[in-house]
Amino acid sequence: MTKASRQLSEDSKKVLHSTIGKRIECFRVIKDHEKTRPIGLVVVDFDDGSSIEIRNSEDLVPFFDGKEELNGFSCKEFDDRILERIPFDKNKVPTSTIKSIDLITDKIVVHSNKFEDYIIIIDAGIIINGDKHSYIFALDKVFFFEQILCSVDGNFEEMRPLGEVKKYWEMGDHIIDAEITRASEQI
Amino acid sequence: MGTGSDNKYHSVRRNAESAPAKFGYNSNSGLFGNNGNHEGIREIKTDNPIKDARELFAIIANGGWKRLKNDSGMEVYVLPDNTYITLRIHTKSGSPAVDININSNPYGSKVKTQKIHFI
Numbered sequence: 575m576t577k578a579s580r581q582l583s584e585d586s587k588k589v590l591h592s593t594i595g596k597r598i599e600c601f602r603v604i605k606d607h608e609k610t611r612p613i614g615l616v617v618v619d620f621d622d623g624s625s626i627e628i629r630n631s632e633d634l635v636p637f638f639d640g641k642e643e644l645n646g647f648s649c650k651e652f653d654d655r656i657l658e659r660i661p662f663d664k665n666k667v668p669t670s671t672i673k674s675i676d677l678i679t680d681k682i683v684v685h686s687n688k689f690e691d692y693i694i695i696i697d698a699g700i701i702i703n704g705d706k707h708s709y710i711f712a713l714d715k716v717f718f719f720e721q722i723l724c725s726v727d728g729n730f731e732e733m734r735p736l737g738e739v740k741k742y743w744e745m746g747d748h749i750i751d752a753e754i755t756r757a758s759e760q761i
Numbered sequence: 762m763g764t765g766s767d768n769k770y771h772s773v774r775r776n777a778e779s780a781p782a783k784f785g786y787n788s789n790s791g792l793f794g795n796n797g798n799h800e801g802i803r804e805i806k807t808d809n810p811i812k813d814a815r816e817l818f819a820i821i822a823n824g825g826w827k828r829l830k831n832d833s834g835m836e837v838y839v840l841p842d843n844t845y846i847t848l849r850i851h852t853k854s855g856s857p858a859v860d861i862n863i864n865s866n867p868y869g870s871k872v873k874t875q876k877i878h879f880i
Contacts, residue, residue: 604829613829613837634853638798643853716801718876719845720837721863742874747798 577693579637580646582677582700587761589626591647594673597621597671598704601724605661614720616711617652618702621669622710625652628700628711630720638689644717647697667726669706673759677701678712678730680739681755684747688748698739698756699730715739771824773844773861774870780820783813791871793817803877810879811850814857817877818848821861844869856880 582590603612619625627650632643662730678699684692695716702709712723712733723733736754743752782787784805785794794805803874806814818836825838825846834850847860856878863874 604772607828632853640796640798641854642802652781714862716862716874718860719847721845721862745873746796749800 576638578637578642578644579695580633580635580644581679581695581697581759582647582649586649589651590702591761593618593620593626593702594672595675596624597669598667598702598709599669601665601667602662603665605663606613608665608761609663609665610724611721612724613659614722616722616724618709619664620699625654626650627652628722630713631721632718632720638692642718644694644696645713645720647700647711647713649700667709668707670707670709672702672704674703676758677761679757679759680734680736681757682739682743683753684743685750685752686746686748687750694743698734701730701758717722717742769824771838771839772842772870773821773846773863773872776821776823776840777861777872779816779823783807784817784820788871791873792875793877797876797878801873801875803875805877805879807879810857814848814850814859814877814879817879818846818859821859822846823846844872852878854878 599621602617603609607613614630616628617625629648630645632645634641635644677697680696680698682694699712707727710725710728710730712730714721715734715738725733740752740754777786794803797804797833801815822838825840828839829837836848838846843864845862849858850860858876860876863872
């Protein structure tokens with residue numbers, strides 16, 4: 575089986591892991607973006623003055639019989655020099671001390687009468703579990719869109735319903751069907 | 762204010778159906794151009810990829826509101842029917858692209874979510 579993958583790098587996982595024990599203060603999104611559906615970037619600010627960015631960007635990966643840009647998450651410490659060029663809005667969120675972080679991974683197996691079975695593995699969500707609240711960041715259902723769905727104490731399954739993801743991957747006359755499984759891993 | 766200068770309601774269906782024939786919109790399938798390596802990935806062959814990508818974006822995003830414009834040539838508009846239209850002048854695959862991301866299908870619209878590469 576051939577495979578496409580958009581998963582968090584080890585460096586991104588380390589950045590996320592380094593936030594455990596810190597208290598979330600607010601989210602920042604680029605000015606005028608919807609605070610629950612920003613495009614491309616969310617900055618999370620902590621009580622110790624540090625910040626990380628959670629980014630949804632495209633990368634070129636093998637895709638069926640060619641290459642295509644698939645969107646996926648990456649995380650790094652926020653470089654606030656960007657603020658000199660791009661204004662951000664600060665959005666206060668209910669505060670919590672981070673206890674753990676879960677990574678949600680969707681595995682899609684596309685059965686086709688044109689290609690051999692094709693596997694796509696996408697890290698589709700990051701859930702930051704606090705002592706009082708949970709903070710969810712989910713990819714949009716479409717594989718080429720930079721929108722980040724953000725929620726406090728939301729439901730990941732409602733934000734990125736498996737049925738809608740499946741429907742998208744079943745587009746096309748040569749597609750027989752798509753199987754989707756979702757897994758959660760603590761990082 | 763959106764991209765258009767009139768005050769009419771612009772749905773993705775209305776905008777798609779107004780696109781010139783060179784963009785190959787098929788109102789039965791709801792897709793532009795020809796199949797890429799997934800039905801949602803489309804290809805339009807052209808002598809001037811950037812010009813045609815900009816032209817189709819202006820047509821499809823007509824009547825929408827700007828959500829994003831960055832210095833790498835990416836623009837995102839949202840139409841009143843909650844369809845998101847993205848123009849990417851620079852992509853990692855090298856060809857400019859217009860994305861249509863349907864969030865609902867009001868009024869029987871058949872337009873599908875798709876990414877259109879201009880090659």
